[in-house]
Amino acid sequence: MSTDIKEGFVLILANEEDKKDHDALAETLKSYSVDCLTVNPKDITSYFTEDGNRFFIGKCEIKPALVLGWVFEDILRMGMNLLYAFERSGIPVINTAETLFCGQNKYLNSEALHREGIPHFPVISGYSDRYLDEWSGDLKYPLVHKQIVSAGGQAVIKVDSPILLKDLARTFAQYNESFYAQPYYEKPDRDIRIICINFKATSGFYKYSPAGEWVTNVARGGKPVLIEHIDSQMASIAEKAAKVMGARIAGIDLLETPSGELRVLEVNTCPNFYLKQFMPEAPDVTEQAIAKMIIHEMKKTEENVL
Structure with a gap:
């Protein structure tokens, strides 16, 4: 197979939604002489054979020095597949597939925070409205109902009554989703x-x-x-x-x-970090910190190879 090869660069696995953040990071990395490329996971072809695992954009084989995982919502699953594959192929990944999956799942977010004693809020979550009546004495209204996997405040609803909570639970169950509610403060x-x-x-x-x-x-x-x-x-x-x-x-x-x-x-786990897009007075400390972390990880990998 005759192909071009692109290697030694930082791959940002993402779609166009947070382009301003990724462009700002690419510019910062460029100032440190590090090449960066943002690619949608839909544009990557994987080729797994007995000779090894290889990744392509078109017929150009890519061998990134580090992968920045920035996948969510409709590209989360295919993005996670690639992030796991890159990591298992020995390529450092930030944030990992597991981190992105758990971070974008409010249920798992809450489980981890409570398990480790981080000050959080009580959560009740389950499937359908079947047993909610049995919890009526334990719940105080209003509550805030959230979709377990969502971003940007989507489907955040103030719940003033048990009837509304049951209606929401019943509705979400129709889409094979659990309800998730916390106290309103x-x-x-x-x-x-x-x-x-x-x-x-x-x-x-x-x-x-x-x-x-x-x-x-x-x-x-x-x-x-x-x-x-x-x-x-x-x-x-x-x-x-x-x-x-x-x-x-x-x-x-x-x-x-x-x-x-x-x-x-x-x-x-996929936060906007280029704050100038919202606040022109904001400094570039965050993109600088990300760039320095990436460069440090790349150097560690090079040293391990040597």
Whole structure:
């Protein structure tokens, strides 16, 4: 088989949705003389034979020095297949397939945070409405119902009654999905996003809810405001949460309770990190931190080969 070969570069496995973030990282890596290429997993052909496992874009064989996993929603499954295959072929992967799968699943997010003692929120989750009546004495309303695999505040619903929760459970069961609900907490008109790279807090911002709304997601009109100095409490809880999820690139959402306690809402494993797209005054510390982590991993791999 006669092919071209591209090797020694950083492969970002992603679609076009977070292009600004990936372009910013590519520019930062370029400043360190590291080549970078973003490729949709749909454009990669795998060729497995007794001679070994090989990966192609068209007829060009690719041999990346490191793979950055950035797959979610409709490309998550095929992206995970590739990330597992790259990793098992000896290519370092950040974030791994397992991290991305667990991080994008609110059920597994909550299980891990509670198991490891990270301040989180109670969760009730199950399939269908069949046994919900038996839990009526344990649940206090309002609740917040979320789709287990979703992003950007999709399908987040305030639930004011047992009837509505049963209706939601019944509806989600029709799509072979479980319900997932947490207590609704009164809070300031904001929550907090802390970005951690290699389990260290690098940047953060408040997300303020639009007038008359209670959700704060930027995708749903929330206003981001840069945190110039991340205090030690914010940094500590965010870094612990990132470690629990094994997420070397993570966006941790925190909520301030009425008593002033910080709790983790969830750990995002494909967070926007190019903050200038939302806040022009934001520094480039996060893309710099990602680039330095990638270069460090590449050097470790080279040393192991030698």
